[in-house]
Amino acid sequence: MRRRLLALVCVSATLLSGCGLVPGGGTERRTVTVWLMQHSASQEYLDRFTEEFEREHSGLDLDIRVQEWTGIGEKVQKALEEDAADGPDVIEVGNTQVATYAEGDGLLDLTLESMRDWGREEWLPGLAEPGRWGSQQYGIPWYAANRVVIYRKDLFREAGVTAPPKTHDEWLALTEKLHTGGNQGIYLAGQDWYTLAGFIWEEGGELATERDGVWRGALDSPAALRGMDFYRRLQALGDGPVDADEEHPPQAGVFAEGKVAQIIAVPGLASAILKQNPDLEDELGYFPVPGRTAGRPGAVFTGGSDLVVPANTDTEEGAIEVVAALTGARWNTELARTMNYVPNKAGLADSAAGEEGVAAMAAGAAQGRATPATPQWSAVEADNPIKQYMTKVLTGSDPATEARRAARRITEELAFD
Template identity: 60%
Template sequence: MRFLAIPTAIMAATALTACGALPGSGGGSKTVTVWLMKGSASDGFIKSFTESFEKEHEDIDLEIRIQEWTGIVDKVNGVLEGKDSADVIEVGNTQVAQYAETEGLSELTLEGLRDWGGKDWLKGLAEPGSINGAQYGVPWYAANRVVIYNKDLFRDAGIKEIPKTRAAWLADTEKLNEDGRQGIYLPGQNWYVLAGFVWDEGGELAVEGAGQWNGALDSPAALKGMDFYKELQGLGNGPKDADEETPPQAEVFAQGRVAQIIGTPGQAAQIEAANPGLKGRLGFFPVPGKTADKPGAVFTGGSDLIIPSNTDDRRAAVAVISALVSEKWQTALATEMSYVPNKPAYAHVLKGNPGATAMAEGATQGRATPKSARWAEVEAKNPIKPYMTAVLLGQDPREAAKSASATITKVLSSDR
């Protein structure tokens, strides 16, 4: 799943086709259609992967089609219902549950454990792809939030080391608030960041029991996560009734007086584009945890690979996934696109890329949203945002949390 809610409007997808056997390969007897999402892989990666795969599998031709995220849910459902065809599909990691509900996915548990080293996958990618103990989504790559900071402002405040614990983070942020600086810009409705604090406390956004999902923001642990969010948010001037896109936090940071924001490393490019004077002056570190031995929990977005059960050639589809999740192509994709690979053991290739390195370190504590097929509907309604604003404006946290949890429960338990 990307860091935005899953869109539902249908939009025509553009296509980039890479098919046909290499000269002298003798041609292929099977054509495997692979849907990849726009922006997930560069043209160079797709070309290299296709040529290498077809050389190693002379009986398979690859047809790689690039899809838009807008409208992808309806398009994938079309494949699962037999209205369209594809053999391997890239999907958002948190979309797997809703596709699995259709009973149109091929189970990949055996291959995951036997051939792909599934026990070593990143938790935030692997867990959303596992439904009732069966693996349907195969982790491909991940991305998550980190702290982006202004090195000059940290130096001016006398901060020589990045904070490793929440307590140190709060102390440093308070110190950064002097001399016209803003220690952190944290909008009041950045609910993905809140989710990490909730998970750190042992809480959940929603829990499942006896076949029913229920909102859990009013649990003592989840309320502790909101308490920390309120404390951190209060050390800056971020709006209490808006999210990180209103206004875009990269633009606020680019003005040069904000010391920290929490976002994906890719926002550094937006900051530098808005203020070229900050080029080379940005740093990154994982969201600190409660103790120094591990970073804080973070929402892990990214992609999984699925195989529709109605594929014409499951063997060939499995071969494509085997290649895409291999060390060779995992490290190639991570290097090319600055993604976090699906196993921490592969993250060494990100050395020299400070943003991606911080992201990979944080990904070890990555989590995903609840594995309900209806979670996308919760995000569309999103009662978490007004709950956060209510608490930040002084309303009783427990009562506000109970109200938000009740809405979550209603959405997750409703019939379509």
Template identity: 60%
Template sequence: MKMRLLAVCTALAAATALTGCSRSAGSAEGAQKVTLWLMKGSASEDFIGKFTASFEREHPGVDLDVKIQEWTGIGEKVNAVLAGKSSESADVIEVGNTQVAQYIEAGGLSELTLEGLREWGNKDWLKGLSDPGSINGAQYGIPWYAANRVVIYNKDLFASAGIKTPPKNRQDWIQATQKLDKGDQQGIYLAGQNWYVLSGFIWDEGGDLAVETSGQWTGTLDDEKALAGMEFYKQLQALGDGPEDADEETPPQSEVFARGHVAQIIAPPGQAAAIEAANPALKGRLGFFPIPGKTSDKPGAVFTGGSDLIIPERTKQRARAVDVITALVSETWQTELACTMSYVPNKTTLAHVVDGNEGAASMAPGAAQGRATPKSARWAQVEAENPIKPYMTAVLTGQDPRQAAKAASDAITKVLNADR
């Protein structure tokens, strides 16, 4: 999931993303080499250069070696390092927040609970980053940065409909979208299988995708609260011409929006760059607002994408690895990363640092309410088979919601409890 979200939310930074940025020079004689793996596109070359120079200046005798990794095949590479079966080594590794559970289950991670409590301000962490990085109260993944979906809207179409301010609750959102849905103009383009968006609506209702009890998982799409989230999705999706049997990439929703006849889409704000590239006439005409919640006092829940930082248990540089994380999660470098890459910082108390960036600022309120997928090492298999998508299509095409939800829930239950 991390791969999919960042592919769009880092579009503005893609031009500066590294294709490879390990230090070409060998370690200085006698220096302690500390290796940091970062994922391609997560940080700009300028950020990495500045951070490396600063870290080495503040830690004399340390050679920080930053190696850029591709998302394809990264799970196998990380697992090999954790198991001590790789010719490569790493002391700190950036991983997708929803990937941490599988690494915890595989073993080989260093527990970082004490450091998190003492140095890294865990009480203010975004829950969508911190929760996937912990198990039974022990913290293994340390939040680094977040990105999430917002509503991207066409300012001209809103103005023509007499909508002066973005809606802040579901009722106002539906009413505004109904005004915008007229003639050949779509109030919103929402593909029928955008289950990331559905997840937020379910969480707003107090439901979930799956729950764990005494080590056993149960899919819960057929819970009354989850069904209420799907009902709202159906109501909103009907106010446009989004396909009922495809996701947001089929076709890419940014391309549809760029044609100028769609008032809103739900997407990471980085998609604005792709929209403007496809239709330069929309440059400066796009706005952003948090996905509205059930009431105006807080925004809707969202799926939180982003990264955590982990330390392999086998590292020979644990103290220095802790120093690297301490620096990366400090206010100075959180601010630098957020402003450079249009991310949300890892703490709610740092949300203000992106106030000058309309897109990133629109993510911050939702990020504070954000969540991640069920904390199971087998959730990746659920996504691969993805019974949620056909369930959504079934409901949108008039099939019985309860029966369709029960079938999807049973499929989720089966996958999550495999080999137990």
């Protein structure tokens, strides 16, 4: 408690000199060790941030260490459990990983800090919601990425399509029109369950629901079944395999072959497409995944990163200052512009307005969601019953029956502790 009170005094009193963490602070220097993931930020960005942060926080030095995603979960867990002397004080984690780390009391509760002037009410829900565990905020949204529709402008023109669709009904009609003359209206793999999740959320359904601390699968709800039915109708307007996901084969390669009008993917996939087919340089377009009505884009799964502070840090006040700076408007906007990400707040989306793919992604991010905020969700994904359910439906099995079966399996996995 004494450390928490000290933290609140230090971060709120911008002219105090005793804390040694703010401009004009004391002479004692502390080092804040920050773990960021590979390719999350450019070295030029990190160099500029470090230089300016240290200049504005005369008592702090930054030690930014770039980590690889492979094996990071085990490495983070180890850091949260060991002595803090050589460990990180701030860690970038995937937004859906926060609950796993928070469950074992390994993270600092940042609820009070996030309520001061961090604009938490404006955070993208797909980053903010999985950053909470119980009623506490442990993960602070940093950046986001989500799926959009990547399309061939030339194939749209040939089909007489002059504008992207705004609703599910328009999207189906347009895709059917494009699915002719040897072209696929859309390439949608049968087990692209992240895309299905967005359709389920758009209909008002859930992958799983929680009541009194107990999680249950919810694929068998009427709303979730409507989402699966829309997926089935859209997927039929192309030749995507019903028994594989979007990486088997990689959909970038399928799209690059030149017979596909649309795919659903993050805008960054365009680089892989153009590497295989440079002739498409001027023919790629982007629009947000449509919703049920024209008033707003459809719900989508939001991936991205949150920043967390280990509970065992010995530089709590400095760690909080680093999180505040990286997630604040200035540096967050700069990161989004530099790396083609979506900023952590919808109000900052204008920073991406100059790039078509990122602008489409930012528009969809306002309706972003994340997987259920329970550490056991990783067990669901390990042997994913949602994928198996999708294949069963797409090959003619009764949707309601298969949905009940899949929901039971999700419930069983979420109950395991």
